[in-house]
Amino acid sequence: MRSFSSYSALLSLALGLGTVGCKAGGASGGASPGSVALTDPTGDDNGPGNYLYPTDQVYKPGSFDLTAFEVVPKGDTVEFRLTVKSRIEDPWDSKAWGGNGFSVQMAFIHIDTDHAPGSGATTGLPGTNVRFAPEEAWDKVVIISPQGPTRVNSEVDAKANELKAKVVVPRITRAAGRTLIAIVDAAQLGGLPQPGWGYQVLMQSNEGFPDKTDLLTRKVNEFEGQHRFGGGTDYDNDPHAIDILMPPGKGGADEVKSQHEALSKYNKEATSPAPEDLALVPMIYPGQ
Numbered sequence: 001m002r003s004f005s006s007y008s009a010l011l012s013l014a015l016g017l018g019t020v021g022c023k024a025g026g027a028s029g030g031a032s033p034g035s036v037a038l039t040d041p042t043g044d045d046n047g048p049g050n051y052l053y054p055t056d057q058v059y060k061p062g063s064f065d066l067t068a069f070e071v072v073p074k075g076d077t078v079e080f081r082l083t084v085k086s087r088i089e090d091p092w093d094s095k096a097w098g099g100n101g102f103s104v105q106m107a108f109i110h111i112d113t114d115h116a117p118g119s120g121a122t123t124g125l126p127g128t129n130v131r132f133a134p135e136e137a138w139d140k141v142v143i144i145s146p147q148g149p150t151r152v153n154s155e156v157d158a159k160a161n162e163l164k165a166k167v168v169v170p171r172i173t174r175a176a177g178r179t180l181i182a183i184v185d186a187a188q189l190g191g192l193p194q195p196g197w198g199y200q201v202l203m204q205s206n207e208g209f210p211d212k213t214d215l216l217t218r219k220v221n222e223f224e225g226q227h228r229f230g231g232g233t234d235y236d237n238d239p240h241a242i243d244i245l246m247p248p249g250k251g252g253a254d255e256v257k258s259q260h261e262a263l264s265k266y267n268k269e270a271t272s273p274a275p276e277d278l279a280l281v282p283m284i285y286p287g288q
């Protein structure tokens, strides 16, 4: 009996230490060290502050308003969860095109796994029109798409071949209520998530008939149309991201302001933009 209580005490001590080791902001108590739970404010699904949804009724208010982002390690897999403000629907019957049970949303989860200056990519995937700082270059990007893996992979081959080693197409992608869920093998990320990893999520819309320069993304134009966002430009200088995360990832009003500032900083005059003409988006490092 005595040895059993000592064992229990040791076990509680070990568990207690484990919880302390999991830094604030990274996850709720008791979760594994690499788990992440971030919040994004509502009402900022307007990019730099003035983007408008396409006019077709399938783009329901809140469809692209990111509210939460979670990374949940489970054994040798990792579950990514993105929650938006409206119920996720399947108005285009994704089963008919080998899809994943939803239609209008798309998202890119960028991950900085080494936080080493100059290591990784600073460009966004084709059609996102954003850039990252060299000291926050991303090493992996998980593509959340309603399109089946064959379609996503063929788009990556055709349009982002030089980034292919960094692209992760989930084993399973599905929707539940207001949440998009993607299950990825940890090996595809180079291992289980670590407390030092950084994240940035770009909310986009699935475009089944994308432009040749767009990786399944929907364009933002000067004026909104039936299937086009408005409030940007008719060129590829404006960030084609409707909502993004901003540090510290707690959902405060300051993050609405900082998102609008970050996504406003692009060169509207550059009709054939160089990388430095594009808006710079930050990484969030929840464990630091």
Ligand SMILES: [Ca+2]
Pocket: 040, 041, 042, 043, 044, 045, 065, 066, 067, 243
């Ligand atoms: Ca939001």
Ligand SMILES: [Ca+2]
Pocket: 219, 220, 221, 222, 232, 233, 234, 235, 236, 237, 238
């Ligand atoms: Ca544009």
Ligand SMILES: [Ca+2]
Pocket: 040, 041, 044, 066, 243, 244, 245, 246, 255, 259
């Ligand atoms: Ca946001």
